[in-house]
Amino acid sequence: MKSVLEPVNLTSVNPKRINLLDLDRKGLAAFFVGLGEKPFRATQLLKWIYQEGVEDFNLMTDMSKSLRAYLAENCVIETPEIVFEKIASDGTRKWVVQTSCGNRIETVFIPEEGRGTLCVSSQIGCALACTFCSTAQQGFNRNLTTAEIIGQVIVAQNRLGTEKRITNVVMMGMGEPLLNFDNSVAAMNLMMDDFTFGLSKRRVTVSTSGVVPAMYRLSQVCDVSLAVSLHAVTDELRDELVPINKKYPLKELMEACRDNAKIAPRRTVTFEYVMLDGINDSLQDARGLIKLLKTVPSKINLIPFNPFPNSSYRCSSKEAINRFKTVLNDAGIVTTVRKTRGEDIDAACGQLVGQVKDKSRRHLKLQSPGSERAA
Numbered sequence: 001m002k003s004v005l006e007p008v009n010l011t012s013v014n015p016k017r018i019n020l021l022d023l024d025r026k027g028l029a030a031f032f033v034g035l036g037e038k039p040f041r042a043t044q045l046l047k048w049i050y051q052e053g054v055e056d057f058n059l060m061t062d063m064s065k066s067l068r069a070y071l072a073e074n075c076v077i078e079t080p081e082i083v084f085e086k087i088a089s090d091g092t093r094k095w096v097v098q099t100s101c102g103n104r105i106e107t108v109f110i111p112e113e114g115r116g117t118l119c120v121s122s123q124i125g126c127a128l129a130c131t132f133c134s135t136a137q138q139g140f141n142r143n144l145t146t147a148e149i150i151g152q153v154i155v156a157q158n159r160l161g162t163e164k165r166i167t168n169v170v171m172m173g174m175g176e177p178l179l180n181f182d183n184s185v186a187a188m189n190l191m192m193d194d195f196t197f198g199l200s201k202r203r204v205t206v207s208t209s210g211v212v213p214a215m216y217r218l219s220q221v222c223d224v225s226l227a228v229s230l231h232a233v234t235d236e237l238r239d240e241l242v243p244i245n246k247k248y249p250l251k252e253l254m255e256a257c258r259d260n261a262k263i264a265p266r267r268t269v270t271f272e273y274v275m276l277d278g279i280n281d282s283l284q285d286a287r288g289l290i291k292l293l294k295t296v297p298s299k300i301n302l303i304p305f306n307p308f309p310n311s312s313y314r315c316s317s318k319e320a321i322n323r324f325k326t327v328l329n330d331a332g333i334v335t336t337v338r339k340t341r342g343e344d345i346d347a348a349c350g351q352l353v354g355q356v357k358d359k360s361r362r363h364l365k366l367q368s369p370g371s372e373r374a375a
Contacts (some may be wrong), residue, residue, distance in 0.1 A: 002325070006028045006328070011060045017074055017075055018031075018074060018075045018078045019077070019078045019145070019147045020045065020049070020071075020075050020076070020365055021049075021074070021077060021078065021079065021146065021147035021150055021151060021154075022094060022145055022146045022147045022188045023146070024146070024188070024189040024190050024193070025042050025043070025046060025189065025190075025193055026094075026189070027186065028041070028042035028045055028189070029041075029042040031266075031277045035067070035070070037067065037231060041063065041067075041095075043195055044060070044062055045060070045070075046195040046196055047195050048060045049077060050154075050190075050193075050195065050197065051195060051196075052071050053158075055070045055335075056078040056090065057071040057075070057090065058072065061282060067098060076161075078100075078145070078151075078238075079098075079151040079154050079155050079238075080097045080098060080099055080105075080148055080152065080155060081155075082095050082096070082097055082098075082159060083096045083097065083098045083100045083104060084096055084154050085159070088246065092108060092109065092110050092111070093109040093111075093158065093159075093160075094106055094107070094109075094243060095107045095108075095109075095155070095159070096149075097152060099148055100122065101124075101141075101142070102108050103124045103141055103142075104254035105121040105124055105144070105148075105152075105172060105174050105361060106121060106174060107119065107120060107121060107152045107156055107173060108173065109156055109160065109164075109166070111164055112160045114167075115163055115172060116164050116166050116167050116168070117158075117166075117167070117168040117169070118148060118152070118153060118156050118166045118168070118169050118170070119170050119172050119173045120152045120169055120170070120171055120172075120173050120187075121149075121152065121173030121174035122143070122144055122149060122166070122171055122173065122174070122176070122177040122180045122183070122184050123138040123142070123143050123144055123173040123174060123175025123176065123177075123180055124139075124140070124141040124142050124144065124175070125141050125173065125174060125175065126138070126139045126140055126174060126175050126176060127139075127140035127176070127179070127296065128176050128179075128209050128242070128243065128244050129243050130209065130229070130242050130243070130313070131240065131241055131313075132231070132233075132241060132274055132276060132305060132313050134306075134308035134311075135174050135175075137308070137310075139184070140342065141150055143175075143179070143180035143183060144175070144180065144183060145183055146182075146183045146186040146187050148188075149183060149184065150187045150190045150191065151199065152173075153166065153169060153191060153346075157197075159339045164353050165201070166199075167203060168199070168203045168204070168205070169188075169191050169203070169204050169205070170204075170205045170207065170227070171184050171200060171204075171205065171206040171207055171228065171324035172189070172205070172207040172227070176208065176209055176211065176218065177206050177207065177208065177216070178206070178208045178211040178214035178215065178218065179211060181214050181217065181218075181269055185218070185221060188204050188206065188224055189222065190224055191204050192204055192224075201223045201224050201225070202225055202267070204224045204225065204268070205224060205225040205226070205227050206222075206224050206225070206226060206227070206229070206373070207227040207229060207272065208226070208227070208228060208229065209229045209242050209244050210228060210229070210242065210244055210245060210248050210253045211244065211248065212248040212252050212253060212255075212256045212257075214254040215257075215259075215260060215268070216256055216259060218260075219259060219260045219263040220263075223263070224268050224342055225267065225270070226257075226270070227269070227270040227271075227301075228253070228256075228257060228269060228270070228271050228272065229242065229272045230271045230272060230276050230289075231272070231273055231276075231280060231331050232251075232280050232285075233250075233285055233288035233289050233291075233292050234278055236248045236289065237279070237280060238250060241276075241279075241280075242303065245262065250292065254292065254293075254295070254329075257269045257296045258295060258296055261296060261297045264342050265369065267297075268297045268298050268299045268334075269296055269297065269298050269299075270298070270299055270300075270301055271293065271298055271299070271300050271301070271302050272303055273289070273300055273301065273302050273303065274304075274305050275286075275302055275303065275304055275305055275315060275316035275320070275321050275324070276313050276314070276315070276316060277305075277313070277314040277315060277316045277317065277320070278314075281316040281320045281324055282319070282322070283323065283327060285324070286323075286324045286328055287327065287328040288332045290327070290328065290333065293333065298333065298337045299333065299334040299336070300328055300333055300334070300336070300337050301335075301336055301337075302321055302324065302325060302335060302337045302338065303337075303338045304316070304321065304337070304338070321337055322337075325337060336371065
């Protein structure tokens with residue numbers, strides 16, 4: 001695949017123009033039908049943008065001159081701008097990406113043998129206030145647009161060039177994807193489209209802290225892998241670590257996970273569990289986790305806590321993590337310990353902070369799934 005789009009100067013774009021990166025195939029087809037064109041124009045445009053790396057409408061020669069002229073006057077292809085990048089000693093790359101409003105988000109590429117995983121942000125900041133996460137301490141500004149989400153994949157692949165290829169995308173960067181439902185789903189649809197990046201539905205993963213209504217909705221409209229940020233086996237502790245649990249407690253969360261497993265019966269739900277010394281890492285916690293997940297096809301990803309300034313938590317010892325893992329494995333639950341990648345450039349799990357102009361009042365009332373919280 002040829003190099004994809006270079007970032008444009010965000011200040012030069014006519015704000016009245018439609019950014020075509022905001023539209024997935026279905027949206028593009030509706031857009032062209034509204035112009036009196038055939039729906040197949042959507043496929044043509046996707047191929048030009050994502051496979052040929054063309055952003056000049058005049059070069060899209062399989063479209064009529066009049067259509068190209070209309071697109072040039074009324075539309076843009078606008079990606080976020082990479083401000084700078086850091087490369088860790090283990091090869092992990094972190095890009096600080098600037099949006100049109102001046103806020104900055106972070107995107108991380110993790111190279112491994114035979115695969116390359118891109119960790120993508122869905123919001124500027126995060127409103128969920130999980131106490132062990134550095135991103136949550138920055139507050140919340142707004143949802144990212146579809147173009148700003150898929151744009152992270154575009155600029156990352158462009159920066160990587162032909163040297164490395166993005167094979168997996170995880171919606172695990174800044175923000176809660178299911179509180180930006182429509183834009184996150186449209187972006188994931190684009191990631192999986194055969195005429196864009198062509199990623200398998202098993203290679204696109206959305207992570208949620210437990211927005212239960214949106215989990216049910218997701219299983220009906222977008223077949224991607226699901227990861228759930230669990231981190232505790234009792235409501236009392238999870239209320240403290242993951243405050244959204246006060247609205248959607250564990251019983252409701254597990255019911256939503258079981259529903260997801262029915263939609264894709266051969267696929268497991270991944271449960272993420274950050275290991276906090278003396279908080280949630282006892283053998284009693286491990287046994288509670290086994291009981292909690294006994295009716296959910298699952299695998300568990302244990303995450304060593306990554307410290308950040310002013311945090312009161314410490315990472316569990318290697319011995320405690322290994323004991324915890326052994327108990328789970330002995331119970332027949334596939335359990336892995338996530339490798340800490342990019343820690344020396346603050347690119348590890350829970351360390352992404354960007355540069356957020358907080359407009360959230362930090363503990364704002366959670367809105368309904370899919371609702372937009374504009375800046």
